[in-house]
Amino acid sequence: MxxxxxxxxxxxxxxxxxxxxxxxxxxxxxxxxxxxxxxxxxxxxxxxxxxxxxxxxxxxxxxxxxxxxxxxxxxxxxxxxxxxxxxxxxxxxxxxxxxxxxxxxxxxxxxxxxxxxxDRPGLTVTMPVIDNEIGFTMIDAGANADAKLDNIRQYATLGTFYAENVRKVKHPRVGLINNGSEADKGDIAHQKMHDMLVQMGENGEINFIGNIESRYLLNGVADVVVTDGFSGNVALKATEGSALAVINMLKTGIKTSGLRGKLGALLLKRPLQAIAKKMDYTRYGGAVLLxxxxxxxxxxxxxxxxxxxxxxxxxxxxxxxxxxxxxxxxxxxxxxxxxxxxx
The missing domain is CATH 3.40.718.10 (Isopropylmalate Dehydrogenase)
Known part of the structure; x- marks a missing residue:
C-alpha cells in the first residue's frame, strides 16, 4: 500500500x-x-x-x-x-x-x-514536447539560484535517475541550458558546468549531449535539462507563458474571425483540442523536490x-x-x- x-x-x-x-x-x-x-x-x-x-x-x-x-x-x-x-x-x-x-x-x-x-535538492518539473507524450525533465527550476559545480553534478545524476526510474526513459539525453550550443558559450560558470558534464559523460555516469538553447526545449532536444535555479526558473516561466499565450491567441482569433473562422474552428475542433492538451503542463503533476x-x-x-x-x-x-x-x-x-x- x-x-x-x-x-x-x-x-x-x-x-x-x-x-x-x-x-x-x-x-x-x-x-x-x-x-x-x-x-x-x-x-x-x-x-x-x-x-x-x-x-x-x-x-x-x-x-x-x-x-x-x-x-x-x-x-x-x-x-x-x-x-x-x-x-x-x-x-x-x-x-x-x-x-x-x-x-x-x-x-x-x-x-x-x-x-x-x-548538498542542495533541486526542484524538478516535467514539461511537454511537440512530438511525444513523455515530455522532458528540468532540474533545477528554482530551488537553488546560486548553484555550484557540485550542485549541477548532483542535478545531472538526480535527473538521469528520475528519467530512467519514473519517466521510463532509457539512456536519457542530458543537456545544459546555455545561450548557445557551442562548448565555449556562456559565462565562466556555465563553461565550467559544461566541461564537468562532458567529463561525467566520458565516465559513463550520464548521457551528456552538450549545451542546448531554451528555444529548442519544446522540440524535445533533451530528456533531462540541467541548469541553475535562476536560469531554470526563467526558462520554465517563459515556456509556460508562451504555451498559454499561443492557446489564448488561437481562442481570441477564433472568436473575432466571424462566421467563417468559427466554422473552420468547428472542423478543426479535435486537432485544436489535441494541441491544447499536449501543451498543458499541469497534466504532469506539479514539481518534485529531488x-x-x-x-x-x-x-x-x-x-x-x-x-x-x-x-x-x-x-x-x-x-x-x-x-x-x-x-x-x-x-x-x-x-x-x-x-x-x-x-
Missing part, C-alpha cells in the same frame, strides 16, 4: 480541491491510501467517500504571507508540518502540497532531510481538483517506482568507490 501525506489546507482552492482530488486519485489506484491533514470540520464536510482516505486533524495552517522558516518553527500543528512529520516518521511515503513553496522546501530540508551525498529522503511534490497554487489529482498520481508514481532507493544506492556506491580510489 502506498500512503501519501497531503497538506489539505494549502492552495487557493483548499480544502475543496484537495479533498476532491484525493477522491479521484484514490479511485484511480487500488493500492493507494491518502492521509488528509487539516481542519477536521472543513475536511469532513468535503469528503464524500472515506474509503482509503483518513483525516488527520490539525489546528493551524501556513499561508503564502507567512515567512517560511518562522512559520514552520512556530506553527507546529499546521497541516504542512504534520504531513511532513508523517513522512519523516514512516507513516507516509510522500508529501504533497499546493501551499507555500517556501514552507514546503523548509519542511523538506529540516524534517524529511537530504539524501546523503546531496534529493530528499522521501518524495516531496509541489502542486500549483491555483490547483483545481483535477490538477491536484495529477499531483497525487505523480507522487504515487514516484513512491512506487523505487526512485529514491535507487539514488541512495548509487550515491553510496559512488562514495565507497571514491574513498577506495583516494586511498
Amino acid at each position: 502506498i500512503r501519501l501525506a497531503v497538506d489539505a489546507m494549502g492552495g487557493d482552492h483548499a480544502p475543496e480541491a484537495m479533498v476532491a482530488g484525493a477522491e479521484l486519485a484514490r479511485d484511480q489506484h487500488q493500492d493507494l491510501e491518502i492521509l488528509l491533514f487539516g481542519d477536521e470540520q472543513q475536511l469532513q464536510a468535503q469528503l464524500k467517500d472515506s474509503t482509503r482516505i483518513k483525516i488527520k486533524p490539525t489546528t493551524e495552517m501556513i499561508t503564502m504571507e507567512d515567512e517560511p522558516v518562522r512559520a514552520v518553527k512556530g506553527k507546529r500543528d499546521s497541516s504542512i508540518v504534520q504531513a511532513a512529520l508523517a513522512v519523516k516518521n514512516g507513516a507516509a511515503d510522500a508529501l504533497v502540497s499546493a501551499g507555500s513553496t517556501g514552507a514546503l522546501m523548509v519542511v523538506g530540508l529540516l524534517m524529511i532531510g537530504r539524501i546523503k551525498g546531496i 534529493g530528499l529522503q522521501s518524495p516531496v511534490i509541489k502542486g500549483h497554487g491555483n490547483s483545481t481538483a483535477k490538477m491536484f489529482k495529477n499531483c497525487l498520481d505523480h507522487a504515487y508514481e514516484i513512491a512506487s517506482s523505487g526512485y529514491t532507493e535507487a539514488v541512495k544506492e548509487y550515491l553510496l556506491k559512488s562514495a565507497v568507490t571514491k574513498q577506495a580510489t583516494e586511498k
Whole structure:
C-alpha cells in the first residue's frame, strides 16, 4: 500500500480541491491510501467517500504571507508540518502540497532531510514536447539560484535517475541550458558546468549531449535539462507563458474571425483540442523536490481538483517506482568507490 501525506489546507482552492482530488486519485489506484491533514470540520464536510482516505486533524495552517522558516518553527500543528512529520516518521511515503513553496522546501530540508551525498535538492518539473507524450525533465527550476559545480553534478545524476526510474526513459539525453550550443558559450560558470558534464559523460555516469538553447526545449532536444535555479526558473516561466499565450491567441482569433473562422474552428475542433492538451503542463503533476529522503511534490497554487489529482498520481508514481532507493544506492556506491580510489 502506498500512503501519501497531503497538506489539505494549502492552495487557493483548499480544502475543496484537495479533498476532491484525493477522491479521484484514490479511485484511480487500488493500492493507494491518502492521509488528509487539516481542519477536521472543513475536511469532513468535503469528503464524500472515506474509503482509503483518513483525516488527520490539525489546528493551524501556513499561508503564502507567512515567512517560511518562522512559520514552520512556530506553527507546529499546521497541516504542512504534520504531513511532513508523517513522512519523516514512516507513516507516509510522500508529501504533497499546493501551499507555500517556501514552507514546503523548509519542511523538506529540516524534517524529511537530504539524501546523503546531496548538498542542495533541486526542484524538478516535467514539461511537454511537440512530438511525444513523455515530455522532458528540468532540474533545477528554482530551488537553488546560486548553484555550484557540485550542485549541477548532483542535478545531472538526480535527473538521469528520475528519467530512467519514473519517466521510463532509457539512456536519457542530458543537456545544459546555455545561450548557445557551442562548448565555449556562456559565462565562466556555465563553461565550467559544461566541461564537468562532458567529463561525467566520458565516465559513463550520464548521457551528456552538450549545451542546448531554451528555444529548442519544446522540440524535445533533451530528456533531462540541467541548469541553475535562476536560469531554470526563467526558462520554465517563459515556456509556460508562451504555451498559454499561443492557446489564448488561437481562442481570441477564433472568436473575432466571424462566421467563417468559427466554422473552420468547428472542423478543426479535435486537432485544436489535441494541441491544447499536449501543451498543458499541469497534466504532469506539479514539481518534485529531488534529493530528499522521501518524495516531496509541489502542486500549483491555483490547483483545481483535477490538477491536484495529477499531483497525487505523480507522487504515487514516484513512491512506487523505487526512485529514491535507487539514488541512495548509487550515491553510496559512488562514495565507497571514491574513498577506495583516494586511498
